[in-house]
Amino acid sequence: KNQVEQSPQSLIILEGKNCTLQCNYTVSPFSNLRWYKQDTGRGPVSLTIMTFSENTKSNGRYTATLDADTKQSSLHITASQLSDSASYICVVSNSNTGKLIFGQGTTLQVKP
C-alpha cells in the first residue's frame, strides 16, 4: 500500500539548535520525494525535491537526505530560528500514477 509515515509527530526545540525530521515511505514505484513547509493557516511551500538518484539536497539551512534502498528520508534543520516553527510535510510521488502521497506532517515549534 502506498503510505508515507513521518516522525516525530511533533517536536519542540530551542532557538539555535539543530533538529532532524524523519520520513519513511512504502510508495512504489517511486518517482520523487518532496519536503514542504506549511505555516499555520497557509499553503505548503516547497523546500526540496529529490529523485531516485539524489542522496542529498540543501536549501539554505534545510538539508534533505534520501535513501531509496531503505525508503527513508530525513530533513535536517540547522541553527533553528523562530520562523522555522511550522508543519513539515513529506510527499512521495508514485511514478506509475503520478499521484502524490502526503505524510501527516511533523509540527515543529522553535522556542526562544
Next chain:
Amino acid sequence: NAGVMQNPRHLVRRRGQEARLRCSPMKGHSHVYWYRQLPEEGLKFMVYLQKENIIDESGMPKERFSAEFPKEGPSILRIQQVVRGDSAAYFCASSPNQGRLFFGSGTQLSVL
C-alpha cells in the same frame, strides 16, 4: 507574477447550502490540483484538472462534490448540500508541467 490565489479565505455555510471555492493558478500554469486537509490530518488529494478537462478525480467523494477548470477563469470546487463533515481547509495547487507544485493559501470552510 502573483502566486496561486484562492478565495474566499474563509467561508461559512449552513448545512444544506452550497459552497463554491475558487482557485486562480499562477500565470502559465495549466495543471490544477485540489486537496482537502482535515484538522490534525495530512493533505488528501481530491482532483487533478487541466484546462477544461478532469484528469483524475479519484479522490473526490462520489456525491455532492464537483470541480471544473474552464478555458477562461478560475478553477471552481463546488460542494452541494454541505454537511458538518465537509468542514476543512481546501487547498489548490498549480503546476506548469506536473512537476513542482505551488500552493495557494487555502479556503477554510466551516459548516454550521
